[in-house]
Amino acid sequence: MSALESRCLTVHRGDRAVLREVDVRVRPGQVVAVVGPNGAGKSTLLGALAGDLRPASGAVLLDGEPLGSLSPRALARRRAVMRQDATLAFPFPVAEVVLMGRLPHGGRGNAADHAAVDAALRRAGAAHLAARPFPGLSGGERQRVSLARALAQVWGDAPAGRYLLLDEPTAALDLGAAHAALACARAFAAAGGGVLCVLHDLNEAVRYADEVVLLGGGRRVAAGRPGAVLRAGVLSTVYGVPVEILEAAGGRFVTVAPAGRAEGEVER
C-alpha cells in the first residue's frame, strides 16, 4: 500500500524515550499536520520519518518497505525534507541551492533539471530571488528557497507517490507568504504527492490539513480529521492553557480563551 508511515515508533535520545509507540500514516494526495506543544516530539517524529533517526523499536515504512532497506539515493528520489534554519557554509546563489535538490536525480544540470528549478522557484514564490546569494537573504526568503529546493527534489516530473516532509515551513513567513507556502503543499498533494507538515499554528492545521496528528509528551494523543482532533478539551489539557474554538465565516478557529471566560480553567 502506498504510504509513508510509522508503526508503533519509539525513538530514544540518549536513555530517554522522546517518542513512544507513535503511529502516523501519510498517503498520496494527503496533507497531514503534526501539532503539539514544545517538546512534544514533533521534530523527532519528522526526523524519524525522514530516516535521520534510528527507531529504538517499531518501524518506518515507505510504501511497505523499511527505510533502512532503501539506498540513500533511492530514498532521496522519493521524499524531500525541509528543516528549519537553513544555513550555508559558502555563499552559493539561490538557483544553485535549488539545483542541489536535483542531486538524487543525477543533478548534472541538464534541461530537465533547469525546468524543475524554475518550476520549484515559481511554486515557492522565490523566482525573483534566483540570482541572489543565499547567505544575504532574510529568514523568510531563506525558508521559501528551502521549500523550493525540497520541491525541486520531488516535484520534477511526476509527484505521484513522492513525499514532502516540512518542519514548520511557515515559521518565519508573513501571513501572505505562509498561505502561499501551505497552498503550495496542498497543490503538491493534489498532484498526487503526500505531505507531512509540522505546524505551530493550529489554525493553519485546520485550514490546510486533511488529517491532524496531535502529539503530547512523546505520545500520539489524537489523530484524525482536524475538526475531530482539535477540540477545546483535549487542546486545553495538552497545551496547558484554556483553549476555545470559535466558529466564524464558515470556518473554525482555535484561540486561547481570554482570562475569566473559560469554564474549566486549567491550572497553570
Next chain:
Amino acid sequence: MWTLLSLWVALAAPPAEPRLVTLGVGVTETVFALGLGDAVVGVDTSSLVPAEATKRPKVGYVRAASAEGILALKPTLVLADDALGPPPLKGQLEAVGVKVVVLPKAETVEDAAARVRAVGEAVGRKAAADELAVAIMTAAAEVRPKKPAARALFVFVHGGATLQVAGKGTGAHAMLTAAGAENAVQGYAGYRPLTAEAVVLARPTVVVTTTRALAAAGGEEALWRSPGLAATPAGQARRLVVLDDALLLAFGPRTGLAVAALAEALGQP
C-alpha cells in the same frame, strides 16, 4: 726527480683550470691552506675562514645547499664535509657528471689531521696536506697540561633560562680534553641545555665559549648573570675563555693552533 714529478703532475692534471666548490668551514679552510684558494669558485655559508673565502659566491648552508646553485658555478669538483644535504643532493650532482667528494666527519684533533690528508688527496696536493696534518698533530702534542686540570664548562648557545653546554662526544669536548682540561659536564653526551642547579653541581673552574655565543648571550656581564653560573668557582673568579668559533670548532688546518691557544688560555690564572 722534481722535474719528473712536475711533468707527471702536468700530464695528470685536467686540461682546464680546476673549479672547486667547497662546503663546510673546515673543508674550505683546508683547501685555501693548501694554496688552492684561487680555484675555489663557491663556498657554503658556514665557510667564514679565511676572510678571502667569504668573498666567493654562496650556495647555501652545507645541509641545505642548492644543486642548481652549485652547478651554475660550473665546478670540476665539489668538496663537502659529512653534513652535505639535502640527502638527494650528491646524487643530483653526480647525475650531471660532477665529481663530489664527501669527507669524513671530524670532531677530534686526529680527525682534523685525517680530513686534511683526505682533502689533499682529493685536490692533488698530497704532499702539502701531509705536512699540514703533521703540523696539526705536532702542535697539539706539544701541549703540556697543568696539574690539577681545569674543570671547564663549554657554553655553546645561551638562550632563555638554561645554558646550552657541551657534553661528551662533542667537538668542544675533544678540544677541552686535547688542551688538557677536564670537561665539567660528564653525565651528558652532545650539546644539551643544563639547568641552573646542574651548572652549580658541575663546579666548573673556568667557562669556555666562542665569540659568537658570547655575543648571542649579550656579552660577558650577561653571561655571568645566567642562572647558577655566578655560584660556581668559575663565576666567583670570573674566569672566562673566549675563542673564535671558526678557530675552535672548524677542525681544519688551524686545529693544532687552536689546541695550543686554548691550553694557554686555560693555563693562565
Next chain:
Amino acid sequence: MTAAALFAARRRRHLTRLGALGVALGLAVIVAAGTGAMRIAPSTVVGALAEAIGLSTPWATAPDEAAVLWAIRLPRVVLAALVGAALAVTGALCQGLFRNPLADPGLVGVASGAALGASAVIVLGVGAALPLTVALPAAAFLGGVLFTVLAHRVAVRGGRTDVATLLLAGIGLNAVGFAGLGLLTFVADDAQLRGLTFWLLGSLGGATWPAVAAAAPGLVLPVVLAAWLARPLDALVLGETEAAHLGVPVERVRRAVVALVALGVGAAVAVTGTIGFVGLVVPQGVRLLAGPDHRVTLPGSALAGAALLVGADAVARTVAAPAEVPVGVVTTLIGAPAFLTLLWGRRS
C-alpha cells in the same frame, strides 16, 4: 532570468576562470623552467623540451645545460606543480568537509604525524638500513597516514564519523606530534637538530625523477578522485543532515575525504617537508575568484596551487642564488598575510 540562462552564465564564468588559472599555471611553468641559478636561455628551454617530444628546432642545446635542465630543474618544477595541486585540493576537500573556509588539511594530524616520522629517522636512526632518500619520505608518509587513521578512529562512533570530534582529535594528535618532536629535538645532537630544522622548513631541493615518480601516485590520485566528491561536497554545504536527505552517502564522503587528505598531504610532506599555507589560502582565493561551487573550486585549486608553488619555488631558487631560500618560507610569507587579511575581512 530563467535557471537555464543563469546556469549557462555561471558555467561560462567558471570555464573562463579555470582557463585563466590554466594559463597562469602554463606561464608559471615556462618561467620557472627558464629561471634558476644556472643561466639557460628560454630558447634552450624550448629547444630541449621540443627535442624531448621528437621535434627539431634551430636552437642548439649545450649538453651541460640540457643536463641541468633535465636532471635538476624540470623534476623540481614538476614536483612543485604536483605538490602544490595536491596541497590545495586537499585543503579544499577539508574546508568542504568541515564546512569551514578556514580549515587546513593539517587539521587531521597528518602534518605532525609526518614530522614525527621524519624526525624519528633523522634523530633515532629508524630505518637506517635503507638509504636516507628512501627512509625519510617513507617514514614521513607512514607517520602522516598513521596519525590521520588514529584521529579518524577517535572520531568514529557507531560507524559514523563525527566531524567535530575529528577536528578535536586532530588538534590533540597535533599536540602529541609536536610534543614528540620537542622530545626528539632534545635528544638530537647538533647535527641532527640542524637536519631536522631544514626538513621542517620544507624544500623542493630533493626533487629527482625517481622521487617524483614515487610520490606522483599519492599526489595525483587525490586531485583526480576529488572530481567525484564535488557534488556531494556542494550538498554538504547545506549541512550533513540536508546532504543525507539529498541522497548523499555522507559517511562515505567523510571517509573518502579523510583518506584522500592522508594520501595527498602525506605524500607531499614526505617529499618536500612541511610547506605551509598552500592548502589554506589557495582554495580561499579560488572561491573569491570563481565562486564556492566545488566543481570549480577543486580543479581551480589544483591549477592555482600548482601555479603558486611553481612560482614560489622559482622565487626561492633565484632571490639568493646561487643559494636558495626554503620554499616553505616563501609560501608562508605570501600565505600568512593573505590569511590574516581574510580573517580581518571576516570581522564584520
